[in-house]
Amino acid sequence: MNDESSFSKKKLTSSGFTLSFIARDFSLYSMFNIVMVHPEIPHNTGAAGRLALATGATLHLIEPLGFEINDKAVKRAGLDYWKDVSVKTWRSWEEFEENLADDARLFMLTTKSDQPYWDKKFIAGDYLVFGRETKGLDEDLIKKYGENAITIPMTSGSTRSLNLATSIGIVLYEAVRQVS
Numbered sequence: 667m668n669d670e671s672s673f674s675k676k677k678l679t680s681s682g683f684t685l686s687f688i689a690r691d692f693s694l695y696s697m698f699n700i701v702m703v704h705p706e707i708p709h710n711t712g713a714a715g716r717l718a719l720a721t722g723a724t725l726h727l728i729e730p731l732g733f734e735i736n737d738k739a740v741k742r743a744g745l746d747y748w749k750d751v752s753v754k755t756w757r758s759w760e761e762f763e764e765n766l767a768d769d770a771r772l773f774m775l776t777t778k779s780d781q782p783y784w785d786k787k788f789i790a791g792d793y794l795v796f797g798r799e800t801k802g803l804d805e806d807l808i809k810k811y812g813e814n815a816i817t818i819p820m821t822s823g824s825t826r827s828l829n830l831a832t833s834i835g836i837v838l839y840e841a842v843r844q845v846s
Contacts, residue, residue: 698723698841699793700834701772703759703807706732706799708739713831715751721842724752728759759807768791774808775837777827779815786816788841792838799830 681701705711711727718725733739735755756762772793773786790817795811797803808815818828818836828836 669828692826694825697790697836698788699726699791700724701726701762701793701795702830702834703728703795703803704730704732704798705830707830708733710799710830711735712745712748714834715745715748715753716727717831717838718753719751721746721838723838724754726762727753727755728762729757731755732798747795748840772811773837774803774811774815775817775833776803776808776815777817778802778808779817780803782819784839784840786814788844791831791846792841794841796830796833798832802827818837 676707698721700714700718702711702714702725705714705727711725711731711733715725717723727735735753756765770793771789771791772795773788775783775794775796795803795807816837818833820828827833
């Protein structure tokens, strides 16, 4: 996928110097799927929406949600970009799973895995699945997709987990890096 048309020349000028560089149009390469299963905190979902928008990803929200997504709630949270985010809401995990293509690749992000996320080879179209802030993903789901259960390594004894939106950003941008 090293198509010349995916690059464009850019210039940044500041205080007497000009930096020229070639930038890649990531929107051609970075179509991933962020899946949030029962998210509880609206600001994490808002941050995930911003990450989806920045990378051309689709944000999938699996109900029940711990908050409402309506015009009033979105405005109150300052999500002026929300109308531009590709968002799909599903009534249940089962409904989401039934609508997946047969060749869909799902990666379960969990603290209950020893397999670092950077050991996986991501491809455009992959689904990065994250659990709720307080409980993570259900054990049954992790077992079902066990070979694709991955983690963000942390120093032993440092913290029990990272912020959900931070975790999404870490793994999503590694996936984007790999396919670009």
